[in-house]
Amino acid sequence: MSVSTKKSPNQRRSRPELIFGDLWAFDPAPETADPKLKSRYDLFINGRFVAPKKAAYFTSINPGNEQPLAEIALAGAADVDDAYQAAARAFPAWSKLPGAERGKYLYRLARLLQDRAREFAVAETLDGGKPIKEARDFDVPMAAAHFFYHAGWADKLAYAFPGAKVAPHGVVGQVIPWNFPLLMLAWKIAPALAAGNTVVLKPAETTSITALKFAEILQEAGLPPGVVNIVAGAGGTGAAVVAHPLAAKVAFTGSTAVGKSIMRSLAGSGKKLTLELGGKAANIVFDDAPLDQAVEGIVNGIFFNQGHVCCAGSRLLVQEGIADAVLTRLKLRVRQLRVGDPLDKNTDIGAINSKAQLDKIRTLVAAGVKEGADLFQPACSLPPKGWYFRPTLFSGVQQSHRIAREEIFGPVLSILTFRTVDEAVEKANNTAYGLSAGVWTDKGSRILKMSTELKAGVVWANTYNKFDPASPFGGYKESGFGREGGKQGLADYVKLS
Amino acid sequence: MTRLPITKTPKVYVGGAFIRSESGRTFPLKAASGEFIGHIPQCTRKDLRNAVEAAAKAGPGWAKRTAYNRGQILYRLAEMIEARTGELTSALMAGGTPKAAAAREVAASVDRLVHYAGWTDKYEQVLGTVNPVAAPYFNFTVTEPMGVVGLLAPDEAPLLALVSLFAPVITCGNTVVAHASEAQPLPAVVLGEMLATSDLPGGVVNLLTGFRKELVPTFATHAHLRAVAGVASAADRKTIETGAADSVKRVRLLPAEAPVDWFEHAQQGLYAIRDFVEFKTTWHPVGA
Numbered sequence: 001m002s003v004s005t006k007k008s009p010n011q012r013r014s015r016p017e018l019i020f021g022d023l024w025a026f027d028p029a030p031e032t033a034d035p036k037l038k039s040r041y042d043l044f045i046n047g048r049f050v051a052p053k054k055a056a057y058f059t060s061i062n063p064g065n066e067q068p069l070a071e072i073a074l075a076g077a078a079d080v081d082d083a084y085q086a087a088a089r090a091f092p093a094w095s096k097l098p099g100a101e102r103g104k105y106l107y108r109l110a111r112l113l114q115d116r117a118r119e120f121a122v123a124e125t126l127d128g129g130k131p132i133k134e135a136r137d138f139d140v141p142m143a144a145a146h147f148f149y150h151a152g153w154a155d156k157l158a159y160a161f162p163g164a165k166v167a168p169h170g171v172v173g174q175v176i177p178w179n180f181p182l183l184m185l186a187w188k189i190a191p192a193l194a195a196g197n198t199v200v201l202k203p204a205e206t207t208s209i210t211a212l213k214f215a216e217i218l219q220e221a222g223l224p225p226g227v228v229n230i231v232a233g234a235g236g237t238g239a240a241v242v243a244h245p246l247a248a249k250v251a252f253t254g255s256t257a258v259g260k261s262i263m264r265s266l267a268g269s270g271k272k273l274t275l276e277l278g279g280k281a282a283n284i285v286f287d288d289a290p291l292d293q294a295v296e297g298i299v300n301g302i303f304f305n306q307g308h309v310c311c312a313g314s315r316l317l318v319q320e321g322i323a324d325a326v327l328t329r330l331k332l333r334v335r336q337l338r339v340g341d342p343l344d345k346n347t348d349i350g351a352i353n354s355k356a357q358l359d360k361i362r363t364l365v366a367a368g369v370k371e372g373a374d375l376f377q378p379a380c381s382l383p384p385k386g387w388y389f390r391p392t393l394f395s396g397v398q399q400s401h402r403i404a405r406e407e408i409f410g411p412v413l414s415i416l417t418f419r420t421v422d423e424a425v426e427k428a429n430n431t432a433y434g435l436s437a438g439v440w441t442d443k444g445s446r447i448l449k450m451s452t453e454l455k456a457g458v459v460w461a462n463t464y465n466k467f468d469p470a471s472p473f474g475g476y477k478e479s480g481f482g483r484e485g486g487k488q489g490l491a492d493y494v495k496l497s
Numbered sequence: 498m499t500r501l502p503i504t505k506t507p508k509v510y511v512g513g514a515f516i517r518s519e520s521g522r523t524f525p526l527k528a529a530s531g532e533f534i535g536h537i538p539q540c541t542r543k544d545l546r547n548a549v550e551a552a553a554k555a556g557p558g559w560a561k562r563t564a565y566n567r568g569q570i571l572y573r574l575a576e577m578i579e580a581r582t583g584e585l586t587s588a589l590m591a592g593g594t595p596k597a598a599a600a601r602e603v604a605a606s607v608d609r610l611v612h613y614a615g616w617t618d619k620y621e622q623v624l625g626t627v628n629p630v631a632a633p634y635f636n637f638t639v640t641e642p643m644g645v646v647g648l649l650a651p652d653e654a655p656l657l658a659l660v661s662l663f664a665p666v667i668t669c670g671n672t673v674v675a676h677a678s679e680a681q682p683l684p685a686v687v688l689g690e691m692l693a694t695s696d697l698p699g700g701v702v703n704l705l706t707g708f709r710k711e712l713v714p715t716f717a718t719h720a721h722l723r724a725v726a727g728v729a730s731a732a733d734r735k736t737i738e739t740g741a742a743d744s745v746k747r748v749r750l751l752p753a754e755a756p757v758d759w760f761e762h763a764q765q766g767l768y769a770i771r772d773f774v775e776f777k778t779t780w781h782p783v784g785a
Contacts, residue, residue: 161768162623163767260745263738264742267737268739457776457778459777460779461780462782466630466634470629470636471636471638477745478745488626491771497763
């Protein structure tokens, strides 16, 4: 470590390294709760599970071991049409239901999800590859919290939009990604239902299981048939959901490229649209930051959910004077991360969601090496089967490098340096994205200055990757438009007049 | 001997200056009565790009003005229009609006600006929030302007609609490049002179005249326009919404096929402002 001066308390000598993880093997600690999977999941249309008209099924794979988990019905255009017809039939009664009664259904959904939380957490981890501790402590409880939060809005819409008459849009088409399958479902369905819309939702191709398990909860809750319809499938199904003429509004979370193509396909249609797209967030560390906390925040910012996070802090901007100290601490910390079986309760970094995503990460990491950045990966062992990628740090990254510009959506951190506040702002905003940013400093006025200057929808100051149903989430620029969560998110599901 | 009056050369207000089109192109404008009025600048895509540049340059300064100051400037604009009601009324009458209706339109435009002058230091208190998150964090959401907004004004109520479109946009700190009604550009030309004398910094509102079909593709694709709003035909909506996808631009277009009554109170208010803000949420731990 190359620190010897006494300029700042953060430049003090590094402490001795204690790498327990390398010294002995941990015993496996697998979560054993039963995920209660069915061998085959049908589409959920008009309150019933129905086979797809073309009788086509695809297999959902466990990315942790590449074993098949279940067969999932592939919805064709005719199935999507059935779902929309059901949603349109359900809309008049659902939207006219007193808000307090609609709210009760949402409260039921929250409660039923809490009842089956562990089962859903295991299913989520098996299907998506995320560490069980994240599915158990974040995804599932946060999904339930979203239903609980929005339940309370259903009879209070007039308070949210003073001076306006509030009405639902009608049938809403929603397409969600594979990184937080159940949570994204909750972000989409809860505000839509609270406002009186009905829903056709398509989960991501690789992670349909918790959405279709959630359909069981919709039945248990006695939700009127057609209010929520779930159609599984790949891009073709998604295109049918987006294009259907009965969709009054479309909400999409996913890549910026697909978001743009949806914008083009909806041009001139008059449909409402919200998009939550990609990001390349700057996580900015000033030289007065509390370094131990900052390092934890940097690790959480990029390695949470294997880095499959649109708001991941994938560009670390470190003030030059502490760059070596931060990198040293980061390397030490990263070597202690446990990569492996997502079901193991000690796992920090689980499986990459799909082979395709793993290939994309490898391609971009290779580009980083080729463009001259310095690669660091800990020598941790990886399971023999399954799609895994070591936590990766790139230092010496230039703004022109692909790994500084493109969303990698994996456990790969690009580290750049800056000298002044203005340079930090300039570099942080030098991206087409604008979803989120992080700021680490002890100086309050600087936090507020940075928060004002950063072109991003969410700014985490001295923290990172925090979420809450009451906290609006969404992007500037090419990270999309619209918000999810809070009063601001609710606004995207109502028509005001 | 009767005195020959001095006629005014129509110029458009861009970047705080009065310009003719960079192309030198004009088109003749005649009054509804058939009388020749003047040669209106036929602004080009290049003029539009220049206007966007002027608006982008003016943006940060305008956004940093205090809300109180923005309110006073909007009110000052209302004062300037009120004082020159006669000239604007004549401009509207030249386009065929009867005198009483023209006077009513000018008065409504003034009132609309006064309405928004009062919003500048209040919309944040209604739209922004402090969010009760379930963890020890102070979490708050504030609005920010989007940046440069492109506006397409309709032919109906060529003054009132234009004012109704740009007022909420500048209320919350954005800057504007607006294309005036193609059929009735004169009120916008006259309005530029009031913008210039209202304490509104140059470049905050930029007005272009000319042919819509020449300008729509650039409104659609110019990446520095963060939003496009106003009134557009079905074909123009499709062009703009398609082009907007390249930079994920916000589009808020009303259909020209369903004309709105710009005099209605529903055409003003908080939610017109909300259409042109971004919401930014900041988290900070609460602790010692």
